[in-house]
Each structure stands twice: as C-alpha cells, then as structure tokens.
Amino acid sequence: MIHATNITKRFGRVRAVSNVSFEIEPGEALALWGSNGAGKTTLIRCLLGVIRFRGRASLGGTDVRRRGRNARALAGYVPQELAFHDDARLGSAMVFFASLRCVSRARAAETLDTVGLTGHERKRVRDLSGGMKQRLALAIALLSDPPLIILDEPTSNLDAAGRGEVVEMLQRLRRAGKTLLFASHRPDEVISLADRVLILEGGKIQRDTTPLDLWPTEKPVQVVRLYLTMASEEHAAQVLREAGHAVHLNGQGLCVAVPRDRKAEPIHALAMQQIEVRDIEVLDDVPAPGEKL
Amino acid sequence: MTTLAATAELNSIESSALARSFTGGMISFARREFRDAIASKWFVLYTLAFTVLAVGVSFLSLSGVGSQGFAGFGRTAAGLLNLIMLVVPLMALTAGAGSIAGERERGTLLYLLAQPVSRTQVLLGKYLGLAGTLVCSLCIGFGVSAGVLAWKAGGVGVGAYAMLVAFTVLLALAMLSVGMLISVVSRKTTVATGLALFIWLSLVFVSDLGLMASSILFKLRVQEVFGLALLNPLQAFKMAVIVNMNASLDVLGPVGAYASLTFGGSLAWILASTLVLWMVVPLGLATLLFARRGTV
Numbered sequence: 001m002i003h004a005t006n007i008t009k010r011f012g013r014v015r016a017v018s019n020v021s022f023e024i025e026p027g028e029a030l031a032l033w034g035s036n037g038a039g040k041t042t043l044i045r046c047l048l049g050v051i052r053f054r055g056r057a058s059l060g061g062t063d064v065r066r067r068g069r070n071a072r073a074l075a076g077y078v079p080q081e082l083a084f085h086d087d088a089r090l091g092s093a094m095v096f097f098a099s100l101r102c103v104s105r106a107r108a109a110e111t112l113d114t115v116g117l118t119g120h121e122r123k124r125v126r127d128l129s130g131g132m133k134q135r136l137a138l139a140i141a142l143l144s145d146p147p148l149i150i151l152d153e154p155t156s157n158l159d160a161a162g163r164g165e166v167v168e169m170l171q172r173l174r175r176a177g178k179t180l181l182f183a184s185h186r187p188d189e190v191i192s193l194a195d196r197v198l199i200l201e202g203g204k205i206q207r208d209t210t211p212l213d214l215w216p217t218e219k220p221v222q223v224v225r226l227y228l229t230m231a232s233e234e235h236a237a238q239v240l241r242e243a244g245h246a247v248h249l250n251g252q253g254l255c256v257a258v259p260r261d262r263k264a265e266p267i268h269a270l271a272m273q274q275i276e277v278r279d280i281e282v283l284d285d286v287p288a289p290g291e292k293l
Numbered sequence: 294m295t296t297l298a299a300t301a302e303l304n305s306i307e308s309s310a311l312a313r314s315f316t317g318g319m320i321s322f323a324r325r326e327f328r329d330a331i332a333s334k335w336f337v338l339y340t341l342a343f344t345v346l347a348v349g350v351s352f353l354s355l356s357g358v359g360s361q362g363f364a365g366f367g368r369t370a371a372g373l374l375n376l377i378m379l380v381v382p383l384m385a386l387t388a389g390a391g392s393i394a395g396e397r398e399r400g401t402l403l404y405l406l407a408q409p410v411s412r413t414q415v416l417l418g419k420y421l422g423l424a425g426t427l428v429c430s431l432c433i434g435f436g437v438s439a440g441v442l443a444w445k446a447g448g449v450g451v452g453a454y455a456m457l458v459a460f461t462v463l464l465a466l467a468m469l470s471v472g473m474l475i476s477v478v479s480r481k482t483t484v485a486t487g488l489a490l491f492i493w494l495s496l497v498f499v500s501d502l503g504l505m506a507s508s509i510l511f512k513l514r515v516q517e518v519f520g521l522a523l524l525n526p527l528q529a530f531k532m533a534v535i536v537n538m539n540a541s542l543d544v545l546g547p548v549g550a551y552a553s554l555t556f557g558g559s560l561a562w563i564l565a566s567t568l569v570l571w572m573v574v575p576l577g578l579a580t581l582l583f584a585r586r587g588t589v
Contacts, residue, residue, distance in 0.1 A: 011588075045589075050406045052587040073409035083400040085329065092328075099321040100408050 001026045001148055001179040002047065006055035009042050016042040017053070018203040026147065029180035031190040034200035035249065040183040043200070044152050048077060059148060073101070076141025078151040082133040084125050090136060091121030101144040108143060115139045115169065131162030138169060149173060151182035155189060167192060187215050187223040187248065187255050188283050215246050215257040222260050225253040226267070227279040236275050243269040253281070318410045322418020323425065330388070330426035339384045343434035350376050351438050369442055370457040374534055377461050378527050382468045383493050385427055389472015390489035392419045393583065394479045403589045412584045420473055420576060427465045431458070456537040460568070464530045467571035474579040500525045515551040522548065526571040533564035
C-alpha cells in the first residue's frame with residue numbers, strides 16, 4: 001500500500017528525514033515512534049506529497065510526486081488537530097470536503113453518522129470539543145472510503161475519554177481492513193493498534209520492530225511515564241534497561257512498561273542511582289495478550 | 294484484506310480520482326472562498342465604504358450642473374475615476390494578500406493540500422472566489438450609484454458608465470492577481486498586508502511622482518514616458534477610462550496627445566490589454582511559484 005524509498009527532506013541545513021525506506025502491506029497498521037523532532041510529521045507530509053522531497057514514495061502504486069492528487073485520493077489524513085476555518089459549520093465543512101472528494105451529500109451524512117456526529121451539523125467548528133474535532137477530521141478522512149488512513153498523533157490533544165473514542169474507531173477501521181499509518185507518543189495506542197513500529201530518531205530509521213518487542217505484554221502490564229530532567233533521561237533509560245524494564249524515550253518523558261502490581265519498581269531503581277523522578281503518569285492499561293486485535 | 298481485493302479497491306478509487314475534473318475541485322474552492330468572503334467583515338466594510346463614496350462623489354461632482362443638480366452618468370464616471378483609483382486597488386490587493394498567507398498562518402493550508410487537490414486548483418479556486426466577491430462588491434457600489442443617477446438624471450452617458458464599471462472590474466482583477474502573488478511569497482499575513490499596502494502606495498502616489506521626476510531628470514521622450522506609464526496599471530486604467538468616455542487624452546498633457554495621435558482607435562485596446570496582462574502575468578507567476586514551493 002505504501003512504498004517509500006530513500007525519502008530525504010532537508011529544511012535548510014537540517015535533514016529532517018534522511019534516506020527513509022519502508023513498505024506497508026494492505027491491511028497492515030504501522031506506527032511511527034520517536035522523539036519530538038524525530039521526523040515523523042515531516043515523513044507523513046512527504047508521503048502525502050504536501051512538501052517536496054528527494055526519493056520515491058507511492059500510495060497504492062501511485063507516485064506521490066508525479067500524481068499527487070490521485071495518490072491523495074487513496075488516503076484519508078487526520079492531523080494532530082483539525083485545522084479548518086473556525087467559523088465554518090460542521091455540515092458545510094463536510095459538504096465542502098465531500099465536493100473535493102467527489103462524494104455525495106448522502107455519503108457525507110452517512111460518514112458523520114459513523115463517527116457519531118449526526119445532529120451537530122449546525123455547530124461551528126470553533127464550538128466543537130477536541131474529541132469532536134478529531135472525530136470530524138476522521139469523518140473527512142473517511143468520506144471517500146479510502147483504503148489508507150494516515151494519522152499524525154491523532155490523540156495527543158485529547159483527554160482520556162476522547163482518546164478512547166478515537167482509538168476505538170481506529171480499531172473498527174482496522175477490523176474493516178483499512179491500512180493505517182500513524183504517529184503516536186502513547187505506547188498503549190501503539191500496542192492496541194499497530195502490527196509494526198518504525199522507530200525514528202534524527203530523521204533516520206533506528207528500528208523496524210513490533211509493539212510486543214518494545215513492550216512485552218506476556219503479563220498484564222501498565223505503561224508508566226516518568227518525567228525527569230532532560231539531562232538525566234538517557235542515563236535513566238540505561239539504568240532501567242539494565243534492571244530489565246522495557247523503556248522508551250520519546251521526548252515526552254520516559255515510558256516504562258511494568259507489571260500492574262509493581263509500578264513503583266522503576267522509581268526505586270532510579271532512586272538507587274540518585275536519579276530524581278519529577279512526576280509520574282500512569283497511562284491507560286495495555287491490553288493483555290488476546291485482547292489485542 | 295486479500296491483495297486481490299485491495300488491488301480492485303485501489304483501481305476503482307484511482308479511476309474515480311482520474312475522473313475527477315480539474316475544474317470541479319477549483320469551483321469547490323471558489324464557492325467556499327466566495328461564501329467565506331461574503332460573510333466577512335472586510336467585504337461588508339469595503340462594500341459599504343465604496344457605495345457611500347460612489348454615491349457621495351456622484352452628488353458632489355455633479356451638483357450645480359443642470360436643473361436637478363445632476364448631469365448624468367458620463368460626468369459621474371469622470372468624478373468617480375479618482376475614487377476608484379484610490380479604493381479599488383486597496384480592496385483587491387489586501388484581499389489577495391490575505392488569501393494564501395492567511396491559510397498558511399492558520400495552519401489550514403496544509404490540511405487543504407493534504408486533500409486530493411493540486412496547488413493550482415487551490416490557488417485558482419481562491420482567486421476565482423475572491424474575484425467574484427470583488428465584482429459583487431463593486432456591482433453593489435456602482436449599482437446603487439447608478440440607481441440614484443437614473444432616478445435623478447435619466448440615462449445620459451450610460452455607455453461611458455458601463456465602460457467605467459468594466460474597466461474597474463479589470464483593474465480589480467489585475468490588483469487581485471498582484472495580491473495573490475504577494476500572498477504566495479509571504480509567510481505571514483502581516484507581512485503580506487504590509488507589502489500590499491506598500492505596493493498600493495507606490496502605485497497610487499509614488500509612481501506618478503517618480504514618472505514626473507524621471508521625465509525631468511533623464512529628459513525622457515514622450516514615447517518613453519508613455520511606455521513607463523503603461524507599467525503602472527492605474528495609469529493604464531485612467532487612460533482607458535478617459536479614452537472610453539470619448540474624451541481626448543490631451544487632458545493628460547503631451548504624453549496623452551502623443552498616445553492619441555500615435556495609436557488612435559487602437560489605444561483603448563492597448564490599454565485594456567495592458568490591464569489584462571497585469572491580471573494574467575502576476576497570477577501565472579503566483580501559480581508557478583506556489584506549485585513549485587518545497588514547503589507548505
């Protein structure tokens with residue numbers, strides 16, 4: 001479904017994406033994981049043909065650079081936060097995007113119903129909650145029922161309830177056979193949605209792996225995010241890995257997968273090495289094996 | 294999903310994408326831009342200001358002539374000329390300058406470009422929508438003014454007035470093209486608006502003075518001064534309107550006399566073509582630059 005070969009994007013002297021190559025099969029779900037500035041968003045923009053880049057990329061066999069319009073017709077895009085005119089009404093926004101994708105108003109209404117936004121057509125975009133905006137973005141992405149959905153940190157601005165709604169919808173899409181490419185900072189999302197994880201750092205692929213490899217879930221575990229000073233994060237990650245924990249640095253704290261009844265273990269391990277933990281956040285439960293799609 | 298089923302789905306979607314017409318997407322953007330602009334404060338403000346000024350100038354410029362105090366459309370057209378040269382370029386330049394730069398600054402441009410549309414469709418669609426809005430705004434102003442004149446002074450000089458409207462629309466479209474070009478090269482709306490105001494000031498005030506100063510300093514010949522005057526769309530507009538009012542360009546001095554004598558009947562076409570060039574060239578350049586832009 002996606003073929004990317006040696007994608008490189010420079011902004012001045014900075015290489016935001018450097019020689020990235022990967023493939024995604026139809027029906028597969030791939031997560032992009034990496035620190036802020038790792039190149040996830042830039043890579044997504046290259047794949048959509050929104051910015052110019054070196055290398056080759058195709059969506060469903062259609063070259064993004066040469067036939068960008070046709071390639072984008074195969075993909076629905078959900079940004080981090082829906083960027084659309086605040087004054088526009090939800091209904092008219094849907095009609096506008098439906099006209100761009102050559103689908104009927106009836107299909108637009110049907111898609112709104114799918115994401116649970118029927119009855120909100122008269123509301124202005126600025127009056128929608130974060131969750132509703134994301135559902136609207138998802139509805140727009142699904143208008144023409146494309147086989148590929150590309151999402152750029154779709155839940156990063158949502159509360160737990162909003163996140164749950166969006167993840168549930170994405171799980172439904174996976175079951176329907178859609179191909180997903182998404183960037184995320186949340187291990188729980190990656191584990192519950194992705195087949196593969198592409199770890200990006202400094203614009204380069206570090207690893208092409210699986211969620212189970214990153215966060216083993218043989219036993220019921222929870223992901224704990226530890227906030228330290230930036231200077232001590234690398235050292236702390238090393239300490240925790242030596243203590244047998246699955247750790248990942250993603251620019252927003254240190255994510256550690258721990259058994260549900262031993263959440264304090266990583267804090268203790270760090271305290272032994274005089275590393276102070278500033279704050280702790282317990283992320284949503286990681287699905288136990290068998291709960292996963 | 295099996296590979297076969299996926300391929301069939303891709304083929305069907307791709308055919309629908311291929312069938313999607315270029316103009317269809319462009320018209321969608323034009324409609325949205327028109328709707329948004331009509332509902333915006335700048336449209337209401339400019340339309341109101343232009344209408345009030347047009348009606349006001351009609352009264353003032355023609356008062357004291359004829360039993361009713363009006364001498365018809367021809368004289369009003371002459372009176373409106375300076376107002377148009379001041380207000381219309383400002384309207385069109387600022388509207389164009391805010392278009393792409395505004396979308397870019399709000400972050401909406403990226404989302405639009407991520408849809409199955411080309412950059413050319415986005416730009417031309419926005420241009421068409423704004424052009425429609427400007428034409429509406431001008432038609433309201435001219436329409437109300439014409440209504441008042443028809444009621445008070447009858448239909449004398451309607452032809453000259455209609456030509457004034459036509460040339461004003463051309464001028465507005467030309468200035469809108471320049472505004473769009475500014476918008477494409479500007480990252481922020483404030484920069485684009487500042488640049489648009491600078492160009493407006495240069496065209497309205499500085500170019501007149503510059504032309505006068507250059508002709509004295511460099512002892513330019515009349516044909517050179519005429520050529521330089523054509524580089525300013527406002528001068529081309531002014532001469533076109535005067536020519537179409539069946540007036541002699543002698544009122545513009547030796548340069549006008551030279552133009553009348555040299556080009557005769559084809560002068561109106563030359564001036565109209567100049568305005569069309571001012572519409573096509575900046576818009577073409579804006580489309581090219583926008584399409585080749587490496588980033589959003």
